Amino acid sequence: MEYKDYYKTLNVAKDASAEEIKRAYRRLARKYHPDVSKDKDAEARFKEINEAYEVLKDEEKRKAYDSFGANWKAGQDFRPPPDWEERFRSGGFSTGGASTHQFSDFFESLFGGGRGRQAPEGFSFFDQGFQDIGRDLHAQISISLEDSYFGAKKTITLNRTVDEGGGRISVQPQSLQVTIPKGVIEGQQIRLEGQGEAGAARGMAHGNLFLEIVFLPHPVFTVVKRDIYLTLPVTPWEAALGATIAVPTLGGKVDLKLPANSQNGQKLRLKGRGLCSKYQIGNQYVTLAVHVPEARTAEQKELYRRMAQLMPFNPRSGLGG
Template sequence: MDYKDYYKILGVPRTATADEIKRAYRKLAREFHPDKNKAKGAEDKFKEINEANEVLGDEKKRQAYDSLGANYRGGGSGFQPPPGWNFGGGGRGRRGHAGADPGDFSDFFSTLFGGGGMGGGGFGGGGFGGPPEDTRARISISLEDSYNGANRAISLSNGRNLNVKIPKGITSGQTIRLSEQGSNGGNLLLEIEFAAHPQFKVEGRDISCNVNLAPWEAALGTKLPVPTLGGTVELNLPAGTQGGKKMRLKGRGLPGTTPGDQFITLQIVTPPAATDEDRKFYEDMSAHFKFDARA
């Protein structure tokens, strides 16, 4: 039988870290998985990749394999383990891919490790129950997170915690891609949705809100404080402003190559006539103004 250079199969140096081996395996597994790659020889290549990962991705098997030495061949095609070889790796190992069985591994592997390399578990505890697949989920953020950019901690169903960077100007329905954080080493795709906001509504990059006015502010004009995602701004409101008037603050929506705008609808709010004095004031107003609001 031939000696197997598992490092060469995965395309990594013998000094590769566990993370480098994991990344190399995931990349090659995606490329050669028989469900996706129908080229001749892809399935054999996939089995070879899984075998290499079964050894290099397991600390005890890797140590045993490395003990052979970088140039060990044991007679080329007539490979035999060194005299006295006895792998004490503790029986069954990890399952390299869905549906694997001992027949998927070479005679070289069986000679070194006894042919019982299949088992449960997965790489690094994450599991390889099948080919790498993209996993989709939703994440709810505030409008302020989009406006300013943010970092959010999220917990995955497998107990892992991730820190997610929320880019400035991201909008509802857009996706954040986290490489190799999905099922079996696929990608995790987080679809953005906005949490309900107490002041603003959003459409695309534009936001809108209502701003209340007292009757005298509308009649006499005023410097009107208006909330925006970037802080409060003052608008010079002319005398005689009517309720329902719409105004636009250009570029005050969500950031982007073309920033969104903020749209404001003015609403006149009438103070309640809670006392006799209040009612008398309104009666005097009614007598003073010959005004029909429904005319």
């Protein structure tokens, strides 16, 4: 018979607290519930998780299990210690009021059939139609870059299925207020606890609603993760001589100092002017686009000719040929 490491099954340490064990169980049970998981081994994993929790949630069973568990490794053949029957089985560990057929031979060899088993707190087992909470819902919410930069509150409307009783089902709109955290980025999700579907049984908790952030197009800025990008048109003399230019940012205009002899395509950084959360900083990057004015009058054309004489320059010299 194969020894089962219940701590490994729940992915907790051997000295984990009862609360840590409960949280681990709840997380794994939701993940591997056969009605939810697409994993081909979901049902088997779900049963293993329930069995492990049945032992580790009970102080007496856990103490008994721990008394020999350290001497065995998962995967090895297991035989209970010689005095196990007398020490633990004679007391008849109670496992609730349902059938034990879902538990392994290993469990049976330790604790016997008793009077069946009880579903862990807050859950029903798979063979009893497990559904501790309703299904999670997923949707998208479109926000502006300013909403992320400053943080915002939005009102969304969802169409919800409502049981009116007597077999009547209707779809009704429901408005929810959503807090947009400062510095949220595209693709992140906002969780609205308890705003998913209701559990199958009356009184069971609702699932959660997950809203994926989508940014609306901006007329001036583009965004890559937390960084904001702006293309800034400048004149040839601003680029050549240097200048201080008022530049738009999501938080308002700031002065940007162009160094003398700046070049077309050069990128300058405004630190901390991107999408900043409590722990992460985004920047704004300004790309210079030198715009050459048209020479329309004789005087303007003469000015360009004098520039060519005074500042002989061949930008194609590096091309060769």
